Every structure is written in structure tokens, then in C-alpha cells.
Amino acid sequence: xxxxxxxxxxxxxxxxxxxxxxxxxxxxxxxxxxxxxxxxxxxxxxxxxxxxxxxxxxxxxxxxxxxxxxxxxxxxxxxxxxxxxxxxxxxxxxxxxxxxxxxxxxxxxxxxxxxxxxxxxxxxxxxxxxxxxxxxxxxxxxxxxxxxxxxxxxxxxxxxxxxxxxxxxxxxxxxxxxxxxxxxxxxxxxxxxxxxxxxxxxxxxxxxxxxxxxxxxxxxxxxxxxxxxxxxxxxxxxxxxxxxxxxxxxxxxxxxxxxxxxxxxxxxxxxxxxxxxxxxxxxxxxxxxxxxxxxxxxxxxxxxxxxxxxxxxxxxxxxxxxxxxxxxxxxxxxxxxxxxxxxxxxxxxxxxxxxxxxxxxxxxxxxxxxxxxxxxxxxxxxxxxxxxxxxxx
Numbered sequence: 001x002x003x004x005x006x007x008x009x010x011x012x013x014x015x016x017x018x019x020x021x022x023x024x025x026x027x028x029x030x031x032x033x034x035x036x037x038x039x040x041x042x043x044x045x046x047x048x049x050x051x052x053x054x055x056x057x058x059x060x061x062x063x064x065x066x067x068x069x070x071x072x073x074x075x076x077x078x079x080x081x082x083x084x085x086x087x088x089x090x091x092x093x094x095x096x097x098x099x100x101x102x103x104x105x106x107x108x109x110x111x112x113x114x115x116x117x118x119x120x121x122x123x124x125x126x127x128x129x130x131x132x133x134x135x136x137x138x139x140x141x142x143x144x145x146x147x148x149x150x151x152x153x154x155x156x157x158x159x160x161x162x163x164x165x166x167x168x169x170x171x172x173x174x175x176x177x178x179x180x181x182x183x184x185x186x187x188x189x190x191x192x193x194x195x196x197x198x199x200x201x202x203x204x205x206x207x208x209x210x211x212x213x214x215x216x217x218x219x220x221x222x223x224x225x226x227x228x229x230x231x232x233x234x235x236x237x238x239x240x241x242x243x244x245x246x247x248x249x250x251x252x253x254x255x256x257x258x259x260x261x262x263x264x265x266x267x268x269x270x271x272x273x274x275x276x277x278x279x280x281x282x283x284x285x286x287x288x289x290x291x292x293x294x295x296x297x298x299x300x301x302x303x304x305x306x307x308x309x310x311x312x313x314x315x316x317x318x319x320x321x322x323x324x325x326x327x328x329x330x331x332x333x334x335x336x337x338x339x340x341x342x343x344x345x346x347x348x349x350x351x352x353x354x355x356x357x358x359x360x361x362x363x364x365x366x367x368x369x370x371x372x373x374x375x376x377x378x379x380x381x382x383x384x385x386x387x388x389x390x391x392x393x
Contacts, residue, residue, distance in 0.1 A: 012135040019128055020358045024342065033346035034384045036306075036372045037354045039178070039324060043377060045243035046284065046291065053247075053280035062275025068267060070098025070251070070278055077282040078236070078251050085210075086221050088229075094256040097263055100273035101248040102208045102237040103129050104266065109204045109233045109252060110137040110170075111265035118169035123155065125359030125366055127178050127206075134172075142168070143361050146180055152318055153180035153327070157191050164195065170202040171195075173222060176209040179359055179371040180327050181320020183217040193225035196232075202258075203228065208237040208250070209323040211292050214300045217321040223253075230255050233262060238281040240324070241295070243375075247277040299324055299374070302381055306374040309385025314392045315370075324375040327356060331368050333391055338370045339363075350387045 021038045028035035044050060056062050062071065069075060075092040082088040090096055099105040106129060114120065116138030122130050124143035134141045144160045146153040173192065175184040184192075196203050205222045213219050223232040237250040252262050307317050307326055316329035335341045338355035346352055356369035374381060 012138065013132065015135075020354055021128075024352050024354055027343070027346055028352040031346040031350070031352075033350045033352045034376075034380060034387065035352045036374070036376065036384055037342075037352040039240075039373045039375060040245045041243040041375045042380060043243065046287070049242060049244070049280050049284040049287075052283045053276055056276035056279040061279055062277070064275070065272050066098075066275045066278060068263065068272060069093075070096065070272075071275075071282070073282040074098055074249075074251075074278040074285075077285040078253065081236075081285045082221075082234075082253060086224055088221065088223060088253075090253055091256070095253055095259055097252045097259050097266065098273070098278060099250045099252060099266060100270045101239060102206060102235050102250040104248075104269055104273070105233075105235045105237075105250045105252040105262070106130070106204065106206065107133045107136065108262045108266035108269060109235070110134055110139065110172075111269075112261040112263070113137075113202055113204070113233070113258070114139045114169060117167070119165060119167045120170045120172055121160070121163050121168060122172040123174055123177065124361065125179055125356055125369075126172075126174065128358060130172060130174075131361075139169070140167075141361070145360075145365060146177065146182055148318065148329075152321065153177070153182045155182075155184065155188055157188065160192070161195055164199050164201070168199065168201060170204060172204050172206070174206040176207075176213055176217075176219065176320075176322025178209065178323050179325050179354070179356055180318065181323050181325055183213050183219060183322040186218065186220050189220055189222055190225060193222060193228045197227035201231065203232045204235065205232060206235045208235065208240050210236065211241045212296060212299055212324060213322040214296070214303065215319075215321060219322070231258075233258050238277075238284060241292075242281070242284045244277070244281075247274055247281070249274045249277050249281045302374045302376070302378060305378060305381045306372060306385065309381070309388060310372065313385070313388040325371050325373055328370050328372065329368050330370055336368055338367055342370060349390045351384050 024037040075096040079090040079092040114137040124145045233254040239245040342355045356366040357363035360366040
């Protein structure tokens with residue numbers, strides 16, 4: 001019997017193998033290294049929110065299929081959240097869609113809004129699911145690269161404008177930005193909004209780290225700028241703000257026309273999701289301002305523990321203005337290949353990190369950069385920092 005020469009894998013996904021996060025987390029487990037690679041906390045979120053989930057289970061709320069748009073309580077809470085923090089008015093019955101985490105919101109947005117061959121401009125380096133979701137939708141990704149500038153990674157607005165062609169359909173924007181920790185300024189966002197309006201572009205904006213901004217940085221949703229409300233899908237998530245990544249509760253907000261497009265894809269992905277957890281997240285979004293301030297202060301302190309330790313270990317550190325990641329340059333350590341460095345790091349120092357090269361279309365551009373997560377307990381970060389000192393001994 002002869003084997004068929006026909007490829008078995010969809011050509012759109014041929015470039016995508018096992019994610020680097022799975023590889024590095026498996027490496028951490030195998031070696032017993034501290035996992036500062038994958039971005040999940042090592043503590044649970046507020047006890048009151050966990051109890052709300054338990055209460056929903058016991059009361060029989062959400063144990064069967066919830067409504068396709070999400071339970072009314074959560075949709076109402078999401079709309080109230082956008083009004084409370086950003087003065088954005090939303091109709092919870094027509095302009096809010098609950099999803100299986102932000103990743104599904106992103107996938108459904110791109111599947112629902114793109115035609116094959118449409119160009120999508122994304123800010124590189126980007127979270128790996130961006131490239132895969134654009135590919136699944138038949139789009140063509142066009143990276144605009146954030147580059148080191150004055151101790152952080154910055155967007156070149158001229159490069160962004162030049163990247164737009166008559167084939168550009170959509171801008172995919174992430175702020176606060178993973179993996180670099182950049183928070184786009186109000187002036188940068190205004191320029192992006194003006195470009196989108198002038199060229200009649202759709203925008204999908206990933207704002208899952210909206211409550212994690214530091215040192216006076218300000219998160220401003222793109223949908224708040226003139227002309228953007230009718231062309232922007234805003235993606236949010238409970239995972240990063242409330243430290244319940246396993247619940248997979250995310251959402252998309254937009255005009256009814258855009259939400260209908262996103263829902264047209266979402267209903268054939270998971271259909272519905274996270275039943276009892278939706279009720280709990282509705283309560284979480286209504287927590288007092290003090291919760292969000294304390295959460296931000298705690299993460300800021302953890303960031304400082306890690307960035308200080310990384311500098312002492314010999315890394316060049318780009319201080320993040322947001323998220324819970326810090327990008328470093330390994331060249332001061334005499335290293336140049338971030339992927340090889342990360343694969344050897346567990347054996348050398350008992351710590352796992354992520355090579356930024358996987359977040360670039362041209363991996364060479366991200367080769368010397370490595371990302372660490374600081375969403376861990378302080379004692380874990382202290383131990384990781386102590387272990388990293390071995391690199392300079």
C-alpha cells in the first residue's frame with residue numbers, strides 16, 4: 001500500500017505546531033524549575049468571587065446551557081463596568097457577547113469580520129494566537145513592530161500608516177501590550193483612531209490587562225475616541241483581572257452589527273461556555289475600586305521584585321508599564337539566542353522563561369529578548385531571583 005502525498009494538515013495552520021507555552025510548562029514540570037513562563041497566577045482570586053461560583057452551582061444557575069449571548073447578569077455587569085471606568089454606554093442585550101476567554105473572542109472576531117485575503121495589521125511582537133487566528137480566518141497578517149526605545153518598546157506611527165494599503169481590512173491592537181508591557185499613550189491611540197477612521201478600517205482591540213497599568217500609565221479604550229465606537233470590537237477578560245484563568249470567561253463589546261458578526265462565528269466554536277462562572281464574574285466586576293487599586297499595587301510590587309532581581313542577574317530590563325510580564329535582553333549576559341537560552345535555563349538556574357522570538361514573524365527580530373511573568377507569590381519570585389544569580393557566578 002502506498003501512502004498518499006496529499007498533506008494531512010490544513011495549509012493555513014501548517015506553520016503552527018505545539019505552542020511554546022506548552023513546551024516550556026512541560027519543561028518546568030520535568031525539571032522542577034520555577035515557571036515564570038506561562039502567564040497564570042499561582043494564587044486564586046477573591047474568596048467572595050469563588051463563593052459566588054459555588055453558590056451558582058448549588059442554586060442550579062448555569063448548570064445547563066446559558067443564553068447564547070451570555071447570562072443577563074454578566075452582560076449587564078460588563079456594560080456597567082465599561083460605563084464605570086470609561087464612560088462608554090453599552091446596551092447589554094445587543095452590544096455584549098460573553099465568550100470562552102479572550103482567545104475565543106479574538107478568534108470569533110477575526111472569523112466573523114474577515115474575508116479571505118484581507119490584510120490584518122498587528123502590533124508585533126504579538127501573542128501567538130493572533131497569528132493562528134488570522135490564518136484560520138484566511139487573512140494575511142502584516143506586522144508593525146514595536147521596537148526598543150528609551151527603556152521600553154514603542155510604536156512607530158509613521159510605520160503603521162505606511163503599512164495600511166487598499167487591502168487592509170482590520171487593525172489588531174493590544175494595549176496594555178503582551179509581551180512587551182507597553183501601554184499605548186492617549187496620543188498614540190488618538191493617531192491610531194484617526195488612521196482607522198480615515199481609511200475606514202475595522203479595529204479589534206485586546207484590552208485584557210486593562211486594570212494592570214503602573215507608574216501613572218493610563219489605559220484608554222480605542223472605542224472611546226471619535227469615530228471608533230462603530231468600528232471597534234473591544235475584548236476583555238476576567239482571567240487577568242481576577243486571577244481565575246481556568247474559568248475562561250471573556251467578552252466582546254461592540255455595536256449590534258459587529259456583535260452579530262462575532263456571534264455568527266462564536267456560536268459554531270463553543271456555542272456557549274462557563275455557565276456558573278458567568279454569575280461569579282458578574283459579581284467580581286462590581287467589586288469596589290479598592291479591589292482594583294490593591295490588585296494593581298500588589299502586581300506593581302511583584303514587578304519591582306522581579307525587575308530588580310533580573311538586573312542584578314545581568315539582564316537588560318525593559319520596565320513594563322502594564323501587564324504582568326517583563327521583557328529582557330540577554331546580550332549583556334553574553335547570550336544571543338533567546339530560544340536556546342530558555343531551553344537551557346531550567347538546568348542552569350531552575351527557572352523557566354519564554355523566548356520572545358516566537359512572537360515575531362521574523363524570529364531573528366526577537367532573538368535576544370526573553371519574557372518573564374511576575375504574577376506569582378512574592379516568595380516564589382524571591383526564590384526565582386536568587387536562582388537567577390547563578391548566571392553571573
